[in-house]
Amino acid sequence: MANGQQPNMLKIENLHASVGDKQILKGINLEVKAGEVHAIMGTNGSGKSTLASVLAGNEKFTVTEGKVTFLGENMLELPIEDRARKGLFLGFQYPVEIPGVTMANFMKIAVNEKRKYNGQQPLTAAEFLKLMREKSAIVELDSKLTARAVNEGFSGGEKKKNEIFQMAMLEPTLSILDETDSGLDIDALRIVATGVTRLKREDNATVVITHYQRLLDYIVPDYVHVLYKGRIIYSGDKSLALKLEKEGYDWLINDYKE
Amino acid sequence: MKENSQDIIQSLESREYQYGFTTDIETETLPKGLNEDIVRAISSRKGEPEWMTEYRLKAFRHWQTMSLPTWAHLNIPPIDFQDIIYYAEPKQKKKLGSMDEVDPELKRTFDKLGIPLEEQMALAGVAVDAVMDSVSVKTTFRETLAEKGIIFCSISEAIREYPELVRKYLGSVVSYADNFYSALNAAVFSDGSFCYIPKGVRCPMELSTYFRINARGTGQFERTLIVADEGAYVSYLEGCTAPQRDENQLHAAVVEIVVERDAEVKYSTVQNWYPGDKEGKGGVYNFVTKRGICHENARLSWTQVETGSAITWKYPSCVLAGDNSVGEFYSVAMTNNYQQADTGTKMIHLGRNTRSRIVSKGISAGRSENSYRGLVKIGPKAENARNYSQCDSLLIGDKCGAHTFPHIDCRNKSAMLEHEATTSKISEDQLFYCNQRGISTEDAVGLIVNGYAREVLAKLPMEFAVEAQKLLAISLEGSVG
Numbered sequence: 001m002a003n004g005q006q007p008n009m010l011k012i013e014n015l016h017a018s019v020g021d022k023q024i025l026k027g028i029n030l031e032v033k034a035g036e037v038h039a040i041m042g043t044n045g046s047g048k049s050t051l052a053s054v055l056a057g058n059e060k061f062t063v064t065e066g067k068v069t070f071l072g073e074n075m076l077e078l079p080i081e082d083r084a085r086k087g088l089f090l091g092f093q094y095p096v097e098i099p100g101v102t103m104a105n106f107m108k109i110a111v112n113e114k115r116k117y118n119g120q121q122p123l124t125a126a127e128f129l130k131l132m133r134e135k136s137a138i139v140e141l142d143s144k145l146t147a148r149a150v151n152e153g154f155s156g157g158e159k160k161k162n163e164i165f166q167m168a169m170l171e172p173t174l175s176i177l178d179e180t181d182s183g184l185d186i187d188a189l190r191i192v193a194t195g196v197t198r199l200k201r202e203d204n205a206t207v208v209i210t211h212y213q214r215l216l217d218y219i220v221p222d223y224v225h226v227l228y229k230g231r232i233i234y235s236g237d238k239s240l241a242l243k244l245e246k247e248g249y250d251w252l253i254n255d256y257k258e
Numbered sequence: 259m260k261e262n263s264q265d266i267i268q269s270l271e272s273r274e275y276q277y278g279f280t281t282d283i284e285t286e287t288l289p290k291g292l293n294e295d296i297v298r299a300i301s302s303r304k305g306e307p308e309w310m311t312e313y314r315l316k317a318f319r320h321w322q323t324m325s326l327p328t329w330a331h332l333n334i335p336p337i338d339f340q341d342i343i344y345y346a347e348p349k350q351k352k353k354l355g356s357m358d359e360v361d362p363e364l365k366r367t368f369d370k371l372g373i374p375l376e377e378q379m380a381l382a383g384v385a386v387d388a389v390m391d392s393v394s395v396k397t398t399f400r401e402t403l404a405e406k407g408i409i410f411c412s413i414s415e416a417i418r419e420y421p422e423l424v425r426k427y428l429g430s431v432v433s434y435a436d437n438f439y440s441a442l443n444a445a446v447f448s449d450g451s452f453c454y455i456p457k458g459v460r461c462p463m464e465l466s467t468y469f470r471i472n473a474r475g476t477g478q479f480e481r482t483l484i485v486a487d488e489g490a491y492v493s494y495l496e497g498c499t500a501p502q503r504d505e506n507q508l509h510a511a512v513v514e515i516v517v518e519r520d521a522e523v524k525y526s527t528v529q530n531w532y533p534g535d536k537e538g539k540g541g542v543y544n545f546v547t548k549r550g551i552c553h554e555n556a557r558l559s560w561t562q563v564e565t566g567s568a569i570t571w572k573y574p575s576c577v578l579a580g581d582n583s584v585g586e587f588y589s590v591a592m593t594n595n596y597q598q599a600d601t602g603t604k605m606i607h608l609g610r611n612t613r614s615r616i617v618s619k620g621i622s623a624g625r626s627e628n629s630y631r632g633l634v635k636i637g638p639k640a641e642n643a644r645n646y647s648q649c650d651s652l653l654i655g656d657k658c659g660a661h662t663f664p665h666i667d668c669r670n671k672s673a674m675l676e677h678e679a680t681t682s683k684i685s686e687d688q689l690f691y692c693n694q695r696g697i698s699t700e701d702a703v704g705l706i707v708n709g710y711a712r713e714v715l716a717k718l719p720m721e722f723a724v725e726a727q728k729l730l731a732i733s734l735e736g737s738v739g
Contacts, residue, residue, distance in 0.1 A: 109697055
């Protein structure tokens, strides 16, 4: 950039979104640069998961105002799959089951769709298997799981590990992890969080949505944002998460209560 | 219906032939309509023996007394059986000079299916030595098979060359009097396949036949007879891989399978006749009777993937006559746009310790109607009979219909019958999940549907399964979004 600064990977400006008549996001502003980790925290119903869904393009929500730029492009105009192929990854809070479709097959299609979009040749079966072995090791995913149907009969922990496994396979530029820590025991949390950390690079970025500080012990954020009633009301560094853990949200949100 | 058939018979009797019967070399087609002379003409063209001609005539006379079955959950437009050409040879069809003359949309489908060029040319009607219409099917590897004593040839040839075998088995499983369409078929069938596996022989390769309809306005009436003698084994494939783009055509086939003691037959079908256009115009009417009889310790397995035809009426069945015999039915039936399918199976348990398994997966999209209809019948002597039935329906969109009509008729207290059924939809969440991983909605639907049908597809021979998967995806194009 002309001013020598890192360009924004993601720039959210005044984003408003609703579901039905209900306005949920009421003017979100956020900038994420390569190499950064952002944590978004907030009380239940503050709009955290909605933000993740809207960015990924979930059609349940309608964007009523605002702009989102991803890698220099107007992201809101891109279909969901193209956002993904461009490098946006959403780690689902509730991963969906697809009976009869093996994880391996699912990933092979996903990886090759992304490669095709970016002008690369599809991986051969051998290359793909090698990649899958490598990446499943990162999250200590039982290799048997890749032969099973997508998320079908997976335990809560396995589902979340499977999300991070997919993230590893797809090597996204920007990952949004929606409450990846929910429903995890301590060991699974460590594995998932360590996996995310190992995938961190200078040229990618992560947005972590969480309720709990403990995830941020592993995934150390550069910024912590507090979302309340559809707006980011406060931003700080890692210490903010610790303070929230100790003191709760009241000291922050009192001013905003209606 | 009674009146209608009376009318037909009357109009038939009073009609005079406009075109006569002198063989016209240029047309190679018998005139439209059906009467005893047409039946005789078909028989004589095929050089059939007297007993065969008589069989056909008996069937025809019986057919005249019958009326169209109306119990199926199908809306069938009236069919004028006198407006159909019952015999045509493909020479009559205009051959295209090269692939450039082929409908580009059809070509696109071929490419997606990955059909080799030579076969594409054959399917599209470009002049290659392919076998179409009523003339005998290509019978490859015949010599190799002959060494093992296996007979695999056209049914016409079998009638001439192996009359004792054909006479013994033809009509033994599906009698001409069985139903309206089986009677019609017995009267006018033009060709089909015959397969005989001698005692104790395991057929070393999968036998396959591609049935095709090509000539415009031609009824297609194949007749297939498969006999696996004691202890024999054969896997038989019947398929039509690419949609034929044509006007409404009547297709009334009969398949009979005899599985002798300790023998095993696997019969796999991929059916993709032209389903009609998006508005429901055109398409094949597919009225098929398929049935096999299992003797002691025998096993018969039907696997079908049905994606084509405007109307499908089809119930591949097993008569489990011998003790310890096993019948299986694995089916995927998919309908889109205005297609209608009423399909399922009958498992008739007569022998002791007989077992049957039914796995039916219906997929409805567009404005289509898809019904499963099944009968599990346990005879009074069928001690310890077992049946497991699973009928699943998958709905895509909110304008289609899925229906299940399972019938159970149990006459023996020791029988154990299980029936499971589910109905599901492709959820928005599943599509969003796939989209978020970079998979387009169309591909996602194909993927989800293939996953849903996996248990059945896994029963198909490898190459067939791959083709069937692609077919499912292609047939769903335009059903979402």
